[in-house]
Amino acid sequence: MSEQKKTDAQADHVHGPDCKHDHGHGHGPSLAAVKPAAAKPVLKGLKIIGPKRAEKHVHGPGCTHDHAAHGGDAHQHGHDHAHGGDAHQHGPGCDHDHGPAAVHEHGAACDHDHGDHGHHHHHPKPKRVRPPGYRAAEGGGVALQLDLEDALPGETDDAGRFQKLEAALEAHHGVIDVHLRRDQGYAEVCLHYNPGLVNPAALLTTVKRTGEQVAKRYKSHTWFVRGMSSADSATAIEHGLGKLPGVLSANVAYASERLVVEYDSEDISLKGIETGAKKLGYTLEVPSHGHACSHHAHGGGLAPLLEMPLVVASGVLLVAGWLLERFAPVPALVPTVVWGLSILSGGFFAIRGSVKSLLQLRIDIETMMVVAALGAAVLGSWFEGAFLLFLFSAGHALEHRAMDRARRSIESLGALRPEVARVRRGGELVEVPVAQVLRGDRVVVRPGDRVPLDGIIREGKSSLEQAAITGESMPVPKKPGDEVFSGTVNCEALLEVEVTRLSSESVLARVVDMVAEAEAQKGPNQRFAQRLERTFAPLVMIGAVVFPVVLVLMGMPLKEAILRAVSLLVAASPCALAISTPSAVLSAVAAAARGGVLIKGGIYLELLGKVNAIAFDKTGTLTVGKPKLLSTAPVEGVTDEELLGTAAAVEALSAHPLAHAVVEAASARGIQAPAGSDMEAIHGKGLRAKVGDALVDVGSLALFEGDAVPSDIKAQVDRLEEAGQTTMVVRKAGRYLGVLGVADTVRAGARHVIETLKQQGITRTVMLSGDNARVAKSIAAQVGLDEARAPMMPADKVTAVREMGRQGSVAMVGDGVNDAPALAAAAVGVAMGGAGSDAALETADVVLMSDDLSRLPFALGLARQATAVMKQNLVIALGISAVLIIATLFGLTQISHAVVLHEGSTLLVVANGLRLLAVRPKSMGSTPLPSMDIQPSPQ
Numbered sequence: 006m007s008e009q010k011k012t013d014a015q016a017d018h019v020h021g022p023d024c025k026h027d028h029g030h031g032h033g034p035s036l037a038a039v040k041p042a043a044a045k046p047v048l049k050g051l052k053i054i055g056p057k058r059a060e061k062h063v064h065g066p067g068c069t070h071d072h073a074a075h076g077g078d079a080h081q082h083g084h085d086h087a088h089g090g091d092a093h094q095h096g097p098g099c100d101h102d103h104g105p106a107a108v109h110e111h112g113a114a115c116d117h118d119h120g121d122h123g124h125h126h127h128h129p130k131p132k133r134v135r136p137p138g139y140r141a142a143e144g145g146g147v148a149l150q151l152d153l154e155d156a157l158p159g160e161t162d163d164a165g166r167f168q169k170l171e172a173a174l175e176a177h178h179g180v181i182d183v184h185l186r187r188d189q190g191y192a193e194v195c196l197h198y199n200p201g202l203v204n205p206a207a208l209l210t211t212v213k214r215t216g217e218q219v220a221k222r223y224k225s226h227t228w229f230v231r232g233m234s235s236a237d238s239a240t241a242i243e244h245g246l247g248k249l250p251g252v253l254s255a256n257v258a259y260a261s262e263r264l265v266v267e268y269d270s271e272d273i274s275l276k277g278i279e280t281g282a283k284k285l286g287y288t289l290e291v292p293s294h295g296h297a298c299s300h301h302a303h304g305g306g307l308a309p310l311l312e313m314p315l316v317v318a319s320g321v322l323l324v325a326g327w328l329l330e331r332f333a334p335v336p337a338l339v340p341t342v343v344w345g346l347s348i349l350s351g352g353f354f355a356i357r358g359s360v361k362s363l364l365q366l367r368i369d370i371e372t373m374m375v376v377a378a379l380g381a382a383v384l385g386s387w388f389e390g391a392f393l394l395f396l397f398s399a400g401h402a403l404e405h406r407a408m409d410r411a412r413r414s415i416e417s418l419g420a421l422r423p424e425v426a427r428v429r430r431g432g433e434l435v436e437v438p439v440a441q442v443l444r445g446d447r448v449v450v451r452p453g454d455r456v457p458l459d460g461i462i463r464e465g466k467s468s469l470e471q472a473a474i475t476g477e478s479m480p481v482p483k484k485p486g487d488e489v490f491s492g493t494v495n496c497e498a499l500l501e502v503e504v505t506r507l508s509s510e511s512v513l514a515r516v517v518d519m520v521a522e523a524e525a526q527k528g529p530n531q532r533f534a535q536r537l538e539r540t541f542a543p544l545v546m547i548g549a550v551v552f553p554v555v556l557v558l559m560g561m562p563l564k565e566a567i568l569r570a571v572s573l574l575v576a577a578s579p580c581a582l583a584i585s586t587p588s589a590v591l592s593a594v595a596a597a598a599r600g601g602v603l604i605k606g607g608i609y610l611e612l613l614g615k616v617n618a619i620a621f622d623k624t625g626t627l628t629v630g631k632p633k634l635l636s637t638a639p640v641e642g643v644t645d646e647e648l649l650g651t652a653a654a655v656e657a658l659s660a661h662p663l664a665h666a667v668v669e670a671a672s673a674r675g676i677q678a679p680a681g682s683d684m685e686a687i688h689g690k691g692l693r694a695k696v697g698d699a700l701v702d703v704g705s706l707a708l709f710e711g712d713a714v715p716s717d718i719k720a721q722v723d724r725l726e727e728a729g730q731t732t733m734v735v736r737k738a739g740r741y742l743g744v745l746g747v748a749d750t751v752r753a754g755a756r757h758v759i760e761t762l763k764q765q766g767i768t769r770t771v772m773l774s775g776d777n778a779r780v781a782k783s784i785a786a787q788v789g790l791d792e793a794r795a796p797m798m799p800a801d802k803v804t805a806v807r808e809m810g811r812q813g814s815v816a817m818v819g820d821g822v823n824d825a826p827a828l829a830a831a832a833v834g835v836a837m838g839g840a841g842s843d844a845a846l847e848t849a850d851v852v853l854m855s856d857d858l859s860r861l862p863f864a865l866g867l868a869r870q871a872t873a874v875m876k877q878n879l880v881i882a883l884g885i886s887a888v889l890i891i892a893t894l895f896g897l898t899q900i901s902h903a904v905v906l907h908e909g910s911t912l913l914v915v916a917n918g919l920r921l922l923a924v925r926p927k928s929m930g931s932t933p934l935p936s937m938d939i940q941p942s943p944q
Contacts (some may be wrong), residue, residue: 396904620805
């Protein structure tokens with residue numbers, strides 16, 4: 006939120022009964038959950054950057070003019086020079102300081118500091134032809150910024166859909182340029198426009214209308230892929246489908262066998278995409294009933310069944326041919342035929358994949374291996390060719406077995422949910438498939454059974470073992486009104502549960518899907534490996550053609566030169582590189598899910614591993630979110646009962662959690678509070694209501710500004726706030742009755758968690774709170790945070806997170822509801838209590854499924870380990886390839902040596918990645934400490 010005032014956002018907000026905004030106490034956000042739709046602001050990220058009145062000049066490549074620091078969120082950015090028909094171009098060497106939100110076109114080598122480590126995502130764009138008479142307004146163009154989700158509803162991470170929006174908006178009269186800007190993961194659309202040709206209101210209307218049209222027309226769909234034999238298969242599918250008319254992008258997660266396609270629904274249908282995949286030799290299946298992998302309960306085709314028998318057959322034939330050649334008096338043709346059969350069996354899937362690739366005019370790893378093996382055979386080295394494909398196929402089979410282990414770890418989550426539910430219908434219990442159970446149905450869960458669907462307990466009390474969802478090791482007590490989750494185990498007594506989510510909408514189903522699709526969200530290491538692999542394979546093939554020619558020209562016999570080229574093909578084949586990062590990502594995400602942490606993608610895994618600063622929301626994050634009354638400080642002549650009863654009469658009219666704390670305390674002490682009426686909320690300060698004939702005020706000192714507050718009241722407020730309590734002053738009919746102190750409970754082990762995070766390399770920890778500054782600083786001191794900032798509105802938290810991001814990579818930890826903008830502004834947004842919050846599941850990049858803060862060090866430690874393993878795998882893959890290439894070039898190795906080392910490196914990186922499956926929360930040192938209440942200081 007920038008200079009679009011905070012009041013604007015509040016006006017747009019729909020306040021439900023559990024709204025977390027402060028409507029009168031001045032105490033910070035409430036803790037009750039709200040529906041995501043009710044909390045969504047309208048155009049929350051809107052920002053207009055206007056031209057700054059300054060001396061006009063033209064910026065050349067070496068200009069050193071200072072545009073800096075315009076201050077504030079809605080700073081004046083603009084350039085007072087003419088932009089001409091197109092956006093302003095900064096040439097190489099430009100070193101302008103454009104402040105924190107500079108938005109304009111960048112030439113090559115631009116080194117502007119945009120703050121927050123923000124960067125623009127520019128797609129190659131053809132030069133636009135402007136209409137006759139088009140020119141920039143005097144004083145330069147103006148930039149409008151708004152959140153990507155406001156401009157493009159739906160799955161806003163889809164690059165192809167944004168490109169369509171970009172093209173449509175740039176065609177609009179008066180628009181100079183459109184691009185995407187990200188600040189630590191917070192995405193904004195930047196529109197440069199000519200204020201002389203279009204006004205902001207009309208432009209906003211155009212943006213919204215165009216975005217809705219793009220979202221309706223350009224869609225995204227996910228399938229399981231069957232028939233992939235290697236990581237090259239994933240590349241082949243992406244390449245092949247990407248050429249279909251109407252397909253914007255295709256991304257395959259090889260490890261989890263998922264395909265995500267962005268497409269133009271007017272140009273191609275889902276059936277057309279499936280047909281296109283079938284022509285490439287692959288079958289697409291629509292995900293259903295929460296399965297994590299394509300082969301779950303479906304068999305997976307003949308490939309998994311034939312792979313290992315063909316490897317064994319190849320090995321047997323290889324040895325048989327060697328024995329026949331050495332010890333049997335048979336013609337030379339016999340062992341040659343046997344080795345030929347070994348090549349066919351060992352290379353069955355590789356040859357099939359090579360044909361598919363060549364038909365698409367692509368060269369991949371399988372093509373290189375097949376060419377090497379056939380080349381060796383043609384030159385008479387049949388044993389070497391058969392040995393190559395035997396080891397290649399054996400390595401792939403072992404690789405697939407290892408990757409299946411990681412897949413099964415994910416798939417086991419989906420298997421936790423029962424296939425049938427015992428539903429009460431018409432007074433009888435009937436067994437119904439979970440897919441046919443409706444919302445509102447009552448299901449009966451017996452002791453020892455798993456809960457079939459998410460719901461609310463209506464009858465019975467029990468304890469549920471929910472480690473599969475939240476990672477909690479001990480059973481959790483449940484009573485009527487509590488939420489239960491599909492896949493958890495009822496430990497003690499019969500329960501009757503009202504279903505609130507369909508089977509496909511359950512927390513378990515969504516977690517399984519998100520984990521399985523996580524690999525498709527590729528991080529920097531994954532993208533680097535893919536780019537290198539795509540470039541490497543064609544270069545190696547070219548080198549294998551040129552290399553023997555050079556050797557022959559140098560006098561080497563042709564056969565020996567070609568054998569050296571074959572060895573080069575084997576040595577330089579990037580098999581290990583292709584699988585180096587997927588194995589680590591899939592294993593880490595699976596281990597995290599088992600430990601009660603949902604990581605939504607490889608990119609977030611890597612970003613979390615780089616975090617060096619963490620910002621925390623206070624309420625519900627560092628504290629348990631259930632405040633209670635700790636202190637009553639009546640003035641002389643007033644009893645505790647009178648003070649508390651009067652306050653409770655007013656607070657009973659409010660739904661605020663702090664009001665509940667006062668009412669509950671009065672009830673617990675047996676105080677009968679009188680009835681209040683005509684309640685008025687004074688925003689951010691407190692409440693006013695009638696109790697009997699008297700007017701009663703309850704709130705912070707800010708409520709009494711301008712009045713002569715007695716010194717003893719102020720002293721009590723200071724004392725309680727210094728002790729970390731939120732204070733409420735009570736006044737009845739103009740007479741001050743005293744002060745109440747309310748505080749939340751710091752989470753168990755919060756201080757230990759912060760200490761562990763610092764040991765893991767977190768150099769800065771900050772609390773961002775809506776509470777008063779004294780309370781925030783007191784809690785920050787108790788848990789060991791470096792600093793506390795308060796009071797802060799949600800928009801202030803966004804600004805603070807972006808400011809922290811300028812010094813490094815920052816994570817924001819909150820509940821995913823009222824701090825959703827701050828989570829989006831951070832490099833990584835971490836939400837707590839995701840099992841019970843739809844908002845947390847949808848908003849954050851990383852979700853702690855339970856309210857256990859100790860899962861945060863586990864997630865951070867796992868991410869750091871995974872990042873290290875990915876780098877290790879890249880070093881192993883590239884290092885061994887480099888050694889083999891050099892050895893081959895100088896004739897220091899033979900084909901058989903190259904094959905063994907090549908396949909060995911592939912298995913090594915897979916095994917190294919699978920090590921992450923063994924990581925458990927306990928290994929991160931996150932043992933909780935006893936809970937602690939905030940007590941008044943002894944003054």
